[in-house]
Amino acid sequence: MENFITNMIAQCSWLQSLPKWVVVFGFQIFFSVLILFAFVAIFAMLAGYVERRVAGRIQSRIGPNRVGPQGILQSLADGIKVFLKEDVVPTAADPILFRIAPYFVFVGMFLAFVAIPFSAQWVISDFNLGIFYLLACEALVVIGIVMSGWASNNKWSLIGGMRSAAQIVSYEVPVSLTILMIVLWCGTMDIQQIILSQGPMPWHWHVFQNPFLFIGFFIFFIGSLAEGNRMPFDMPEAESELVSGYNTEYSGFRFIIFFFAEFANLYLIGAIVTILFLGGWQAGVLPEFFVSIFGAENPWIVALIKNFTQLFVFQAKALVLVFVIIQLRWTLPRVRVDQLMALCWKYLVPISFVNLLAISFWVVFVPEIGTKITAGVMTTFGAIIFIYFFYRVYWQLKFSKAKIRMNPFS
Amino acid sequence: MLFNYSNVLIFSLVGVGFILVTLLVGSLMRPKNPTPEKLSTYECGEEPIGSAWMNFNIRFYVIALVFVIFDVEVVFMFPVVRVFKEWVANGTGVVVLVEMFIFLLILIMGFIYVWAKGDLNWFKKIMK
Numbered sequence: 001m002e003n004f005i006t007n008m009i010a011q012c013s014w015l016q017s018l019p020k021w022v023v024v025f026g027f028q029i030f031f032s033v034l035i036l037f038a039f040v041a042i043f044a045m046l047a048g049y050v051e052r053r054v055a056g057r058i059q060s061r062i063g064p065n066r067v068g069p070q071g072i073l074q075s076l077a078d079g080i081k082v083f084l085k086e087d088v089v090p091t092a093a094d095p096i097l098f099r100i101a102p103y104f105v106f107v108g109m110f111l112a113f114v115a116i117p118f119s120a121q122w123v124i125s126d127f128n129l130g131i132f133y134l135l136a137c138e139a140l141v142v143i144g145i146v147m148s149g150w151a152s153n154n155k156w157s158l159i160g161g162m163r164s165a166a167q168i169v170s171y172e173v174p175v176s177l178t179i180l181m182i183v184l185w186c187g188t189m190d191i192q193q194i195i196l197s198q199g200p201m202p203w204h205w206h207v208f209q210n211p212f213l214f215i216g217f218f219i220f221f222i223g224s225l226a227e228g229n230r231m232p233f234d235m236p237e238a239e240s241e242l243v244s245g246y247n248t249e250y251s252g253f254r255f256i257i258f259f260f261a262e263f264a265n266l267y268l269i270g271a272i273v274t275i276l277f278l279g280g281w282q283a284g285v286l287p288e289f290f291v292s293i294f295g296a297e298n299p300w301i302v303a304l305i306k307n308f309t310q311l312f313v314f315q316a317k318a319l320v321l322v323f324v325i326i327q328l329r330w331t332l333p334r335v336r337v338d339q340l341m342a343l344c345w346k347y348l349v350p351i352s353f354v355n356l357l358a359i360s361f362w363v364v365f366v367p368e369i370g371t372k373i374t375a376g377v378m379t380t381f382g383a384i385i386f387i388y389f390f391y392r393v394y395w396q397l398k399f400s401k402a403k404i405r406m407n408p409f410s
Numbered sequence: 411m412l413f414n415y416s417n418v419l420i421f422s423l424v425g426v427g428f429i430l431v432t433l434l435v436g437s438l439m440r441p442k443n444p445t446p447e448k449l450s451t452y453e454c455g456e457e458p459i460g461s462a463w464m465n466f467n468i469r470f471y472v473i474a475l476v477f478v479i480f481d482v483e484v485v486f487m488f489p490v491v492r493v494f495k496e497w498v499a500n501g502t503g504v505v506v507l508v509e510m511f512i513f514l515l516i517l518i519m520g521f522i523y524v525w526a527k528g529d530l531n532w533f534k535k536i537m538k
Binding site: 002032085088089091093102106107110111113124125127132150152153158162170173180181183184187189249254337350357361 | 433481514
């Protein structure tokens with residue numbers, strides 16, 4: 001983004017008449033507001049809608065379909081409704097901490113978008129410590145959740161907040177150990193460099209580089225689900241036992257901020273898994289292909305087409321993961337809190353330790369050609385699993401007695 | 411460098427500003443008629459007994475303690491794994507591998523101790 005601003009100043013004469021810091025500041029404000037409204041807000045709304053539609057379909061009901069065509073404006077209507085609700089702060093609660101807790105949750109989620117690269121050039125800040133920065137942002141969310149749980153002065157909230165804190169900090173250990181593996185494998189902490197060390201095709205991705213990264217992918221995915229308080233691990237807001245966990249006492253707009261952050265976090269999980277394991281925005285020959293189709297000559301248009309293609313590839317991968325996460329939520333039962341902790345400390349942490357040591361052995365002892373052969377074998381293995389999955393789906397469709405409606409809008 | 415981190419500042423200001431402005435605008439439009447019942451703590455319709463700010467189960471503290479040790483360890487590991495490939499290219503890969511292994515081994519010993527002591531069990535038996 002720094003290059004973009006320098007280019008803009010060099011090209012537009014009226015920008016040169018202003019002081020430089022004003023222009024830079026203006027662009028920074030513009031891009032942050034753009035990401036907030038054109039991206040985070042829209043995604044959170046759509047994810048809320050899609051989640052309810054998918055839930056409806058999985059549970060053999062319809063889901064929201066009244067507001068707008070197919071109910072697509074449902075989230076907007078909910079937003080307006082919640083905006084006009086009374087803001088209740090209980091007398092027993094700590095007034096200051098209760099009010100500022102949503103800020104921490106929201107800002108922690110929003111700050112992570114600074115380092116997410118959407119394409120080769122569309123990234124707000126290309127930190128040289130990018131992946132470390134993302135870990136730090138996740139930690140801010142925990143503070144907000146504990147704060148809201150404690151400040152509510154409600155036993156359910158306190159239990160929910162404490163469980164959430166224990167869960168998020170526990171799963172941070174396998175997640176960061178897996179990030180260590182990735183950093184070791186590509187020798188950089190810069191997110192763009194991590195993406196560039198992969199490639200467009202599946203056998204260039206980190207998932208299929210060797211068996212340990214393949215296991216690491218699943219550890220990272222499970223750990224991210226737990227850090228985002230997503231379904232098999234949503235102990236903090238277990239509706240059936242702790243009314244709603246740490247946000248029981250919240251109402252009105254403060255309440256919806258937690259959900260806003262949760263849905264935006266959903267996207268972040270998909271995006272970070274895509275960046276680390278699935279090749280990020282790498283689109284191979286597609287950008288040049290589209291440029292040649294449109295016959296673009298102007299360098300601005302060429303850059304625009306290339307970046308849009310990469311953005312599209314990145315979003316497609318991230319959104320497929322988001323869809324998987326949504327389906328998991330409505331498919332799996334909630335785990336018990338002791339099972340949750342046992343899964344983290346007795347399975348994921350030892351496995352990721354072994355993984356880290358194994359991959360450092362791999363880097364030292366296995367030559368380049370061995371890595372290439374393993375990548376080929378692993379990709380074939382992955383492809384076989386994928387094909388078998390679709391074969392099962394086909395088999396179910398063909399022989400199931402239930403009536404299956406293929407049209408999602410029927 | 412400065413530009414990159416100034417973006418973080420701007421984003422946090424915009425994030426805080428977004429919530430602040432929305433809440434302020436909302437406060438002009440939303441109703442406000444609090445009653446004692448509405449402002450009481452919600453515990454499924456029962457009258458809450460006592461405050462929720464009480465002594466809490468110690469196992470959360472144990473988890474936090476174990477977490478701090480592991481997270482500091484991860485922070486120490488980050489610089490090592492960052493330059494690991496360069497050392498391998500230098501031909502000193504085995505040395506750094508052994509050093510890393512010793513460092514991790516100390517922690518794994520601690521982890522095994524915690525596990526054997528039963529602190530990782532959610533339901534810990536205190537009396538044998």
